[in-house]
Amino acid sequence: xxxxxxxxxxxxxxxxxxxxxxxxxxxxxxxxxxxxxxxxxxxxxxxxxxxxxxxxxxxxxxxxxxxxxxxxxxxxxxxxxxxxxxxxxxxxxxxxxxxxxxxxxxxxxxxxxxxxxxxxxxxxxxxxxxxxxxx
Numbered sequence: 001x002x003x004x005x006x007x008x009x010x011x012x013x014x015x016x017x018x019x020x021x022x023x024x025x026x027x028x029x030x031x032x033x034x035x036x037x038x039x040x041x042x043x044x045x046x047x048x049x050x051x052x053x054x055x056x057x058x059x060x061x062x063x064x065x066x067x068x069x070x071x072x073x074x075x076x077x078x079x080x081x082x083x084x085x086x087x088x089x090x091x092x093x094x095x096x097x098x099x100x101x102x103x104x105x106x107x108x109x110x111x112x113x114x115x116x117x118x119x120x121x122x123x124x125x126x127x128x129x130x131x132x133x134x135x
Contacts (some may be wrong), residue, residue, distance in 0.1 A: 010058075017051070024050060025128070047124055048070055051128045055078075070096075077134065085127045
């Protein structure tokens with residue numbers, strides 16, 4: 001049985017993850033505005049990762065795993081596979097590696113135009129809202 005203090009602790013952790021996700025999304029918008037497109041994508045990934053970690057805590061009551069794999073976190077959170085939002089989460093999970101490591105950065109820079117990143121930001125907001133419906 002979960003005590004009230006445990007439940008309050010979980011709620012506090014969930015709120016912290018969500019606040020971090022919202023801040024990461026704000027940073028992603030700022031980076032888009034300053035023309036730092038690949039880094040904006042990185043922060044889109046971070047925003048969804050933090051939201052998923054909140055969802056994992058909500059679903060399991062456990063600390064979220066230390067991973068950047070969005071598909072894995074989605075499964076841990078009990079989210080249904082398939083659909084537009086899950087497809088985007090999968091895409092973002094795959095593109096995060098090139099945005100993290102310098103040897104892949106040059107290749108990454110050319111693929112992220114302003115229009116592409118603007119679409120990623122919009123879809124990130126949609127995915128975050130979708131994840132929250134399961135919490």
